Amino acid sequence: MIFLLIHIFFSTAFGLVIKEGQRRKVRLMPLGMVNYVVAGSWFTFLCASQGWPEMTAEVAGTGIFGGVAYIISYFFLVACMGFQGISIPSTLLRLSQLVPVLYAMLCWGETPNPFQGLGLTVFCVAILLLMPGDPRKMRQQKNTREFALMAGLFLVTGFCGVATKRFSAIAPTEMRGVFLMFLFGTTAVIGLGILLVRREMPNRTELVLGALLGICNLVGNNYIVLALEALGGIVVFPVGSAVAILITACLAVLIWKETISRKAWIGIGLASLSVMLINLK
Numbered sequence: 001m002i003f004l005l006i007h008i009f010f011s012t013a014f015g016l017v018i019k020e021g022q023r024r025k026v027r028l029m030p031l032g033m034v035n036y037v038v039a040g041s042w043f044t045f046l047c048a049s050q051g052w053p054e055m056t057a058e059v060a061g062t063g064i065f066g067g068v069a070y071i072i073s074y075f076f077l078v079a080c081m082g083f084q085g086i087s088i089p090s091t092l093l094r095l096s097q098l099v100p101v102l103y104a105m106l107c108w109g110e111t112p113n114p115f116q117g118l119g120l121t122v123f124c125v126a127i128l129l130l131m132p133g134d135p136r137k138m139r140q141q142k143n144t145r146e147f148a149l150m151a152g153l154f155l156v157t158g159f160c161g162v163a164t165k166r167f168s169a170i171a172p173t174e175m176r177g178v179f180l181m182f183l184f185g186t187t188a189v190i191g192l193g194i195l196l197v198r199r200e201m202p203n204r205t206e207l208v209l210g211a212l213l214g215i216c217n218l219v220g221n222n223y224i225v226l227a228l229e230a231l232g233g234i235v236v237f238p239v240g241s242a243v244a245i246l247i248t249a250c251l252a253v254l255i256w257k258e259t260i261s262r263k264a265w266i267g268i269g270l271a272s273l274s275v276m277l278i279n280l281k
Helices: 002-023 028-049 057-084 087-095 098-108 114-130 141-170 173-198 204-231 233-256 262-278
Strands: none
Touching: 002 028, 002 057, 002 087, 002 204, 002 233, 028 057, 028 173, 028 204, 057 087, 057 141, 057 173, 087 114, 087 141, 087 233, 087 262, 098 114, 098 141, 098 262, 114 262, 141 173, 233 262
């Protein structure tokens, strides 16, 4: 259980560090890119220290796809935080687990069990409650833009999960380090390129917060593997996701005084229930 608690702590801390950066009015793009450079450098170092384990083109391609999705997802996250804070975007990050579930159903013919079917139904209600504004007024330009950004965050983050799901289907667990090296190595290369092209070199605060984000990435990814080995996916995924959603929302209100509507609170509660049901097998 301690492995699961550590994973929940660091996966929740990821969004909270970004929120703290927003509060300090630092540039979130350099901050995020530092995070990916740290994570990419670490996994590359691990593979090098192990004598460059066996690699396949399929694993490399899946990792690169996941890395591109991670970078784009971060862009959407930063944009959504500009008008929604951290609580609702972080909930959408967790709800994006639905995308790899649908991918498995469509590509590999997996059939949802009754719990997952109910979870999909609850998801549909939750997503409507979490989306900004009144769905009947989506012709308004601002409302449409916010809806599109949040939908983009959900879908692209789901593609990150698709990459992980595909890796688990095509390669043994022993190749996870290689997969993560290509995934975070891709984010590191793209992140460095973005910083150089935009000439936005991180300042000291952005370096510190970016390094903290990288540590959250590293520790969170490591301990979810240990938690899965100890408890199994049937416990780790539903409990980890649901608890992280609720902790992030509560801390956003208590620490940063975010205002969450009653409709959004209901959506957050249903989202927690949805991710638990979707992950039950």
